[in-house]
Amino acid sequence: MKVYKLFIFLAIIVTAFSCSEEELSETDPFILLKSGDEFNQSGDYVPIGGQLKFGISAVGDGAAITNLTVQRITDEGIITELDKGIFIEKGGLDTLVTFVKGAANIEKWRFSIMNDHRDTASTSTVIFRGEGSAYGPIDFFPSVTIGYQNSPSLPNYVDLNAGIAYDNTSVSGKEATIDFVSYYYQNSGKSSPTLSCPSYENARFYFPAISDWTTQNSTLYDYYTCDNDVVSETQFDESQNDSLMVNAYTPNSVSGTCKFCYTGKIIPFKTIQGKYGIIKVIRADEFDTGSIEIAIKIQK
Numbered sequence: 001m002k003v004y005k006l007f008i009f010l011a012i013i014v015t016a017f018s019c020s021e022e023e024l025s026e027t028d029p030f031i032l033l034k035s036g037d038e039f040n041q042s043g044d045y046v047p048i049g050g051q052l053k054f055g056i057s058a059v060g061d062g063a064a065i066t067n068l069t070v071q072r073i074t075d076e077g078i079i080t081e082l083d084k085g086i087f088i089e090k091g092g093l094d095t096l097v098t099f100v101k102g103a104a105n106i107e108k109w110r111f112s113i114m115n116d117h118r119d120t121a122s123t124s125t126v127i128f129r130g131e132g133s134a135y136g137p138i139d140f141f142p143s144v145t146i147g148y149q150n151s152p153s154l155p156n157y158v159d160l161n162a163g164i165a166y167d168n169t170s171v172s173g174k175e176a177t178i179d180f181v182s183y184y185y186q187n188s189g190k191s192s193p194t195l196s197c198p199s200y201e202n203a204r205f206y207f208p209a210i211s212d213w214t215t216q217n218s219t220l221y222d223y224y225t226c227d228n229d230v231v232s233e234t235q236f237d238e239s240q241n242d243s244l245m246v247n248a249y250t251p252n253s254v255s256g257t258c259k260f261c262y263t264g265k266i267i268p269f270k271t272i273q274g275k276y277g278i279i280k281v282i283r284a285d286e287f288d289t290g291s292i293e294i295a296i297k298i299q300k
Contacts, residue, residue, distance in 0.1 A: 029065070029121040031058035031093075031113050045130035046101040049243060052109075052127060054099075059092040060115035067114040070097060074104035081251045087116075098274030100246045105129045135243040139163070141296040143282065148184040148193075149206035150288045156181055156207055157198075160219070160271060163296055168209055176215035179271050181207055182261075184288045192259045193284035193292055195221055195267060200256035222268040224253035231266040236280045242299045245278040261292070275299045 034055030035041065046052060058065060070082040081099055093113065101107070105128065112122035141163025147154030155165040158180035166174060181196050183206040196203040197219035204210045225231055231248050239245070249268040258267055265281045277298030284292045 028061045029059060029063070029113055029115045029119050030061065031056065031111060031121045031123050033057075033111065033123055033125060040125070040127060042125040043128070045128045047130040047132045047134040048101055048103050049136070049246060050101045050130070050134035052099045052101055054097050054109070054111070054125070056093060056095050056097065056111055058113045058121070060088070060113070061119075063115035063117045063119070064089040065093050065113050066116050067112075068093065068095075069110075069112045069114075070099075071110045071112075072099070072102065073108040073110060074102070074106065076104065079251060100276065101127065101129065101134075103129070133243075135241040135246070137300045138239075138242050138245070138277075138297050139300055141298075143293060144296060145291055145293040146180075146182055147291045148182060148285070148288050151291055152289065154291050160269075160277060160296055160298055161273070161275065175213040176217070178213075179217050179219045181210075182292045183207075184286065184290065187259055190260070191286045193261045193281070193286060195258040195261050195269075195279070197256050202257060217272045218256055219272065220251075220254040220256060220270045221258035222248070222250050222254050223258045224250050226258055226261060226265050226267040229266070231268070231278070233264060233266065233280060236266050236278060236295070236297070239278070239297060242276060245276040245297060245299070248278065249276055262286075271298075 034057060039055045040052050065086060065088040068084045068086055072079045072081050082097060107127045108124055110122055110124040112120055114120045144158055144163055144165055146156055146158055146165050155167040157166045157171050157178045159177040160179040178198055181203050183194050185192055198210045198213060198216040199218040210216060225248055235244060245268055249270060261267060261281050261284055263281055263284050267279045269277050269279060275298055277296060280295040282293040282295055
């Protein structure tokens with residue numbers, strides 16, 4: 001009987017210890033949207049094409065935050081506008097994200113985080129469609145030429161907001177403005193003039209100097225629109241405001257690189273600053289010592 005009682009006592013101790021360990025591993029991440037005049041609030045009326053600006057604060061409750069997701073929910077379905085892997089171990093997440101109001105009368109915006117224990121938290125807000133439209137002005141840079149990775153003399157880095165190309169010398173002090181690079185390679189035996197950005201691993205492989213930059217910007221390219229020729233050269237040429245670039249951009253099919261960007265291809269993009277734009281490939285050489293010439297239209 002004493003042995004039996006001892007066994008029961010030990011079982012209780014083990015169970016209590018196990019529960020305690022489980023409780024210690026539980027986390028409760030938290031996310032909220034910032035208030036203030038500079039941010040959109042639930043119930044706002046925003047005209048189609050108008051900018052939406054959300055401030056996000058989040059904590060992982062002792063665990064690193066590893067993912068941020070933003071979804072636009074309408075009667076037409078759910079569009080994931082942002083699905084970003086991150087790693088914020090201390091201090092929490094404090095960021096600003098910008099989008100553009102779509103055509104739906106009502107949009108529910110849902111913001112979610114996940115920590116490295118795979119615990120999640122989310123919050124949401126509702127934005128209504130206001131009267132009129134708010135499509136805005138654009139900058140147009142009709143011709144920018146840069147070299148691929150083995151080009152002997154041409155610049156390699158582009159500031160899409162200014163339409164300026166830099167080489168390894170002139171880029172000094174301007175690294176934080178660079179959004180665009182291009183390289184050429186064979187993808188499974190298929191010729192591929194490729195668009196990329198400083199934050200993308202392959203860009204750093206082909207242009208090693210980028211690895212030393214303090215700021216390595218991310219630019220997202222809509223490869224679906226490029227691959228399927230959704231936008232024509234005529235549409236690009238005739239666009240006078242940002243409506244084409246906003247509506248052509250498909251956030252469910254974007255990447256920091258865009259392959260097979262041959263002459264005549266049209267590629268919508270979004271910069272790290274939240275600006276929408278669109279590129280027309282005027283000419284793309286298909287050898288690694290060559291170059292690519294592009295036209296750029298981007299939100300002011």
